[in-house]
Amino acid sequence: MPILTKQQLSDGYYSVPDSFMQIAGQVGCAHTIERVSDYKGQDKLWLFCTQTNLTQREQKRVVNEWIEFLQTNTKAIKFLYIRSRVSQALFDAACCQEKLEELHFKWGGYKDLTALKKLSNSKQLKHLYIGTGASVEDISPLAEMKNLASLYVENFKKIEDYSPLVALQNLEELDISGPNFGYAPIQDLEFLRDMPNLRAFSTIATTIKRKYTREEKDKLRAELSHLNFRGGLINRWLDC
Numbered sequence: 666m667p668i669l670t671k672q673q674l675s676d677g678y679y680s681v682p683d684s685f686m687q688i689a690g691q692v693g694c695a696h697t698i699e700r701v702s703d704y705k706g707q708d709k710l711w712l713f714c715t716q717t718n719l720t721q722r723e724q725k726r727v728v729n730e731w732i733e734f735l736q737t738n739t740k741a742i743k744f745l746y747i748r749s750r751v752s753q754a755l756f757d758a759a760c761c762q763e764k765l766e767e768l769h770f771k772w773g774g775y776k777d778l779t780a781l782k783k784l785s786n787s788k789q790l791k792h793l794y795i796g797t798g799a800s801v802e803d804i805s806p807l808a809e810m811k812n813l814a815s816l817y818v819e820n821f822k823k824i825e826d827y828s829p830l831v832a833l834q835n836l837e838e839l840d841i842s843g844p845n846f847g848y849a850p851i852q853d854l855e856f857l858r859d860m861p862n863l864r865a866f867s868t869i870a871t872t873i874k875r876k877y878t879r880e881e882k883d884k885l886r887a888e889l890s891h892l893n894f895r896g897g898l899i900n901r902w903l904d905c
Contacts, residue, residue, distance in 0.1 A: 667864075668791055668814035669837045674865045674893060678815040678838055679794060685709070685744050685767050697748060701730045708764075709744040716749040732758040739763045743789070751775060765790045772797030772819075778806040785809035795819065799844070808832040820844040825852040825874065831859040839863060843870030850874050857889055867895040873902065 673681055697711040698704060714731050717724060735742075735758035744767045745759060751773030759768065760780035766789045778801060784790050785806075791814040795801075801821050808829040810816075815838040816830075827841065839860075843849035853875035857866060877885070882903050886894075894900055 667837060669864070673815075674838060675895070677840065677865070677867065677895065678792060679817055679840070685746065685769070685792075700727055701734050704734070706741075708742055710742050710746070712745065712747045713749045714747075714755075715751070728752065728755060731755065735759055736761050743767075745769065747771060747773075753777060756780060760784055763787070767792040767794075769794040770796055774800060776800035776802050778804065781806045782809055785811070788812050791815065793817070797844075799823070805829050811835060814838065816840070818842070820849055822849045825850045827851060828856040831856050833860070834862055836860060836863055838865040838867075840867045840869075841871060842868070843872075845870070848872040853877075854885060857885075857892065861891075863892060865893045865895050866899070868899050869896060871898070 669678055678684060697713045699714055699717060704710070712731070714727050715724065717727070719727065732754055739761050740763055742762045743764050745762060745765060746767075746769040747755065747759065748771050751759075751770045753775045756770065756773060756775040757780040759770070760783045762768075765784065765787065768790065775798065790810070790812060793810060793813055793815070794817040796817075796819045798818060798821050800823070802823050804818075804821065804824055804827070807816070809832070811833060813833055813836055816833065816836060817840040819842040821841075822844065830836070830839065841851060847870070849871050851868065851871050851873050854873060857863065886903055894903060
């Protein structure tokens, strides 16, 4: 049974005004917390625990407290958005949350996604956003997130082959984005043929390395007629 609405598929799950991510921008700092001592038991958490004005020593203490909290209170959070830089240790700790329905990392120094395997059997986790993963070296852990409905990855500049994602047979929306400046490579779009339940695909600031002929592009579009190619970049590429 489809999870995403027509509007979410058209505009992008992470772009619709009432999405968890957009609400974070609307409420600003009022609902964003920095310290574990600020936590009041809410299951929706907008966390900003790095890039603060704290001293380096205090900053480290705050982050370590969150790592310990996330590792030990594993059923506390359903919606988690870490809005500041995420270290590998903080990334790994966030993946200990067993009740997650949405998980968002704005950006960070994480390169190993293995901790996501802890969530691979979760039936609740439907939405995963991994921003600015320039150090990510292997996306095979993503292939085990078989209950995801939407996936957003940004600036995975070390990744060209996205074929492991064909294992995500319940995925309805896929966004592959590049950096703010420049482009991230994608080997080809052949993997999309093997994702029959995918309904929306967007790619921004990327370059497709395979040189498709006009005939090959037309065939790709025809075979994927069920798929909404969202955004000007991908549609211009298909049309040129």
